[in-house]
Amino acid sequence: MNTLQIILFLAFHDLKVILKERNTRVWLFVMPGIFFYFIGTVTQGGIGFPGNVAVPILVENEDAGYIGKHLEARLAENQFEIIRPEDAPRVNEDGEEITYKTLNIPANFTENILAQEQVTLTYTGRSAGLANNYDLVRLQKAAYTTLGDIIVVAVNLPEGEVMSEAAMAAMLEVEALTTLDVKPAGRRQIIPSGMQQAIPGTLVMFTLLVLLTSGAGMLMFERENQLLRRLASVPFTRGQIVAGKWAGRMGLAVVQVVVAIFIGTILFGMDWGHSLPMVLVILLGWAALCTSLALLLGSIAKSEGQVTGFGVLTTMVLAALGGAWWPIEIAPEWMQSLQMFTPTGWTMDALHKLISFDAHWTSALPNLGILLLASLAVGWLAARKFRFI
Amino acid sequence: MINVSELQKSYGDLQAVKGVSFRAKAGTIFGLLGPNGAGKSTTINCISGLIKPTAGNIKVNGFDIISEATKAKQSLGVVPQELAIYEDLSALDNLRYWGAAYGLGGKALERRVNHVLENIGLMDRARDLPKNYSGGMKRRLNFGCGLVHEPKVLLLDEPTVGVDVQSRGRLFDLIKEERDKGTCVLYTTHYMEEAENLCDELAIIDHGKIIAAGTLQDLRAQVGENDIIQLSGVFNAKKLKAAIAKLKPTPEILSLSDESLALAMKEAARHLPAVLKAVSATGAEIRESRLTEPNLESLFLKLTGTELRA
Known part of the structure; x- marks a missing residue:
């Protein structure tokens, strides 16, 4: 056998032995899909803005005049779906009570405004966070626009005339004299949520987890059971053996990446963006780094228990800090800075750029470079630390 | 087949092997006998190329284990003390893997695998996973993996530790079969009885040095016809020495303490x-x-003044 044949011989053997383990197969083939589903479902829509979807609002309009109706029209313009109390279902299809965001327009609303008396609108929100703040902004916009309409109509009233419903209604047809045109300075960055975040994040986390547990653990098992001792007496050089062990674990990482991409695409309709080849290259770079880390951990650990404990802990910490669990863009600034010191961070940053921010593939080249450099450095260290007994 | 010359191995200040030399010929079982920690495993690890000697040289089948490692290892078969088998691969797959690692392939590999399975008595369980085997069956598979490629030199590192009597007898038969085929077998053990029954030539090693070597007859001759009397209790060493000197015939004092x-x-x-x-x-x-x-144990006692430490 020549060197390449020896490396492939060892790699295929290791991959075969690792895949024989039931636990590894479960984590490799079953768990990614489950994690995609749960994390993707939980974070769906919870991070981004509602966008152009109309938000239902129950309007208790007790006003007999026309300004209450005018306010309703302005609410509809601001992406609210007006629901009347008499039309609002109290329970959903599952028989559970529905709670609404509610706006109360008091009786004599029109009358009091025309008499220039203070009136109070009461809004009851049912949620918190960014989405609720966005509701409040649009609600206030509707209220202030109504107030503006009243002022415009009042100012333009001919001497001796009173405000009319028709004049107010006409205001709804008037185009705004000034508009604010907002354009992003550069590419628009929509923070990924749901499956867009969960699938790449879980893929990155699982690749590291499987390599640091099964990949490193197998090496530990072989050493503890003197299989490496026996291998040392085989007519292969140390370099060929180390390269074979590395290649076997790289094979495991590639299997994990391919399985996760397949599940994400087929079962969850994941859109990998416009630079799929670069996404795959980044994931291969990540797989190479995970492989080198696995070889290093398997070489320096003293027991299988130590491998598992350290592997799981390291994966969880790096996944959290690197933005694999949640988009790092919503994390505090210090955490975003810290991300760029973690290998998971380098990978997630590249994936976000390519998948969610629609960036050019060259934007991920620095990330790829650092991943490859790190995998070479860690691989070199692992080769030095590799031991048969 | 194995030529070890002035072998030394140190770990920092600890000198595990201090100038060991011996030759093991083809068609013989050469026993390396000594207590735990005597330097047997270090010596065998150096011969198998697992660790580098600090000094000295080792030739296996005429090839230097350091400078011509690949050629030397081609002749080697190793059976480690622990069960070095993949328990999630069948016996068949285990043997195929180790055979292929030595360059066997195709029909030659299948022929050798079947031959070994037959010899170690696992043909009918060849496709079963070793994790479902008895301890003795695992031991036999462990042994088979070391000889699937028909090595000229077989290194056996205490292969009977923890093995039941029946399996031990079967292993001895297999080792003798290999010897009879012309294989050079290097066998380490701390069981005197095993060494006496199995080995054609022996070297007794203690504290990293060979203290006696030769055929069983040579070593027995060193003990002579003297029997050994061992007493333990509470003694006055000075008085005892004088009392023994007065005895006729006067015994030889091998060791004396309180x-x-x-x-x-x-x-x-x-x-x-x-x-x-x-x-x-x-x-x-x-x-x-x-x-x-008179036996090897009494020789060890005579040479070292202490009993063989297990």
Whole structure:
């Protein structure tokens, strides 16, 4: 056998032995899909803005005049779906009570405004966070626009005339004299949520987890059971053996990446963006780094228990800090800075750029470079630390 | 087949092997006998290329294990002390893997695998996973993996540790079969009885040095016809030495302390009452006495003044 044949011989053997383990197969083939589903479902829509979807609002309009109706029209313009109390279902299809965001327009609303008396609108929100703040902004916009309409109509009233419903209604047809045109300075960055975040994040986390547990653990098992001792007496050089062990674990990482991409695409309709080849290259770079880390951990650990404990802990910490669990863009600034010191961070940053921010593939080249450099450095260290007994 | 010359191995200040030399020929079982920690495993690890010697050189089948490692290893088969098998791969797959690692392939590999399976008595369980085997079956598979490629030199590192009597007998038969085919077998053990029954040539190693070497007959000759008397209890070493010197015939004192005494003399069984009487007369309290006929254990005792440590 020549060197390449020896490396492939060892790699295929290791991959075969690792895949024989039931636990590894479960984590490799079953768990990614489950994690995609749960994390993707939980974070769906919870991070981004509602966008152009109309938000239902129950309007208790007790006003007999026309300004209450005018306010309703302005609410509809601001992406609210007006629901009347008499039309609002109290329970959903599952028989559970529905709670609404509610706006109360008091009786004599029109009358009091025309008499220039203070009136109070009461809004009851049912949620918190960014989405609720966005509701409040649009609600206030509707209220202030109504107030503006009243002022415009009042100012333009001919001497001796009173405000009319028709004049107010006409205001709804008037185009705004000034508009604010907002354009992003550069590419628009929509923070990924749901499956867009969960699938790449879980893929990155699982690749590291499987390599640091099964990949490193197998090496530990072989050493503890003197299989490496026996291998040392085989007519292969140390370099060929180390390269074979590395290649076997790289094979495991590639299997994990391919399985996760397949599940994400087929079962969850994941859109990998416009630079799929670069996404795959980044994931291969990540797989190479995970492989080198696995070889290093398997070489320096003293027991299988130590491998598992350290592997799981390291994966969880790096996944959290690197933005694999949640988009790092919503994390505090210090955490975003810290991300760029973690290998998971380098990978997630590249994936976000390519998948969610629609960036050019060259934007991920620095990330790829650092991943490859790190995998070479860690691989070199692992080769030095590799031991048969 | 194996030529070890002035082998030394140090770990920092600890010198595990201190200038070991021996030759093991084809068609012989060469025993490396010694207590745990004597340097047997270090020596065998150096021969298999697992660790680099600090000094000295080793040739396997004429090739230097350091400078011509690949060629030397091609002739080697190793059976480690622990079960070096993949328990999630069938016996068949285990043998195929180790055979292929030595370059066997195709029909030659299948022929050798089947031959070994037949020899180690696992043909009918060839497709089963070793994790479902008995301890003895696993031991036999462990042994088979070391000889699937028909090595010219077979290194066996205490292969019978923890093995039941029946499986041990089967392993001995297999080892002798390999020897009879012309394989050079290097066998390490700390069991004297095993070494006596199995080995054609022996080297006794203690504290990293070979203290005796030769055929079984050569080594027995070193013990002579003297039996060994061992006593333990509470003694006055000074008084005891003087009392023993007065005995006729006078036994040879192998070791003496305030707690133990070892003597060598011919026809010890006949003289034992006189020895015990003389010892008691010094005011000694004898708790245990043992009489051993000449064997390797008595040689070890004679050479080192101590019993073989397990």
